[in-house]
Amino acid sequence: DTAVSQTPKYLVTQMGNDKSIKCEQNLGHDTMYWYKQDSKKFLKIMFSYNNKELIINETVPNRFSPKSPDKAHLNLHINSLELGDSAVYFCASSLDADDTQYFGPGTRLTVL
Amino acid sequence: QKEVEQNSGPLSVPEGAIASLNCTYSDRGSQSFFWYRQYSGKSPELIMSIYSNGDKEDGRFTAQLNKASQYVSLLIRDSQPSDSATYLCAVSSSYKLIFGSGTRLLVRP
Numbered sequence: 001d002t003a004v005s006q007t008p009k010y011l012v013t014q015m016g017n018d019k020s021i022k023c024e025q026n027l028g029h030d031t032m033y034w035y036k037q038d039s040k041k042f043l044k045i046m047f048s049y050n051n052k053e054l055i056i057n058e059t060v061p062n063r064f065s066p067k068s069p070d071k072a073h074l075n076l077h078i079n080s081l082e083l084g085d086s087a088v089y090f091c092a093s094s095l096d097a098d099d100t101q102y103f104g105p106g107t108r109l110t111v112l
Numbered sequence: 113q114k115e116v117e118q119n120s121g122p123l124s125v126p127e128g129a130i131a132s133l134n135c136t137y138s139d140r141g142s143q144s145f146f147w148y149r150q151y152s153g154k155s156p157e158l159i160m161s162i163y164s165n166g167d168k169e170d171g172r173f174t175a176q177l178n179k180a181s182q183y184v185s186l187l188i189r190d191s192q193p194s195d196s197a198t199y200l201c202a203v204s205s206s207y208k209l210i211f212g213s214g215t216r217l218l219v220r221p
Binding site: 041042056100101104106 | 143144150156200204208
């Protein structure tokens with residue numbers, strides 16, 4: 001059984017388009033996260049939700065909007081995609097903040 | 113700026129040797145420390161977590177934490193070619209994990 005899943009695995013799109021990435025966890029965790037890993041492999045947190053409430057928003061352009069319909073889901077919508085948005089986006093979850101985080105398989109976004 | 117620093121490597125060791133990976137962090141208030149392993153094209157997976165000063169052993173892996181020196185390390189004994197990956201140090205700070213840039217480990221057969 002997949003603990004943290006993301007869809008799609010690959011996303012190729014044109015500049016200016018709007019796209020969404022979905023994340024689901026079946027671990028019963030209260031906290032979910034979105035990370036961006038750039039071409040230099042640096043993993044940086046973007047957002048964190050605890051019990052559907054936003055607790056971290058790390059200087060991310062407001063073209064990025066996370067949405068948590070329930071504790072098990074955290075989706076990421078990106079408007080007006082730019083070339084610099086190309087990266088691998090990872091979803092993660094943990095029982096609570098400061099606990100071990102478990103990562104999804106990642107979504108490789110390529111903006112042309 | 114709160115940071116986690118690692119040597120990017122690559123760290124090259126022969127098969128069977130001990131690999132030593134190091135990490136320093138700047139936030140003295142951090143309480144939780146993690147080592148993740150990431151194979152190329154894959155997601156990070158947890159290797160070890162450590163919360164108190166001293167050593168913590170799990171199989172071939174030993175994590176060491178020294179909060180006074182703001183230093184955490186990972187030792188891999190009897191290194192295997194399958195250990196070749198990027199090792200990410202992560203430190204909790206204000207409800208988030210701050211990751212280092214990772215150390216690439218190469219284990220030569």
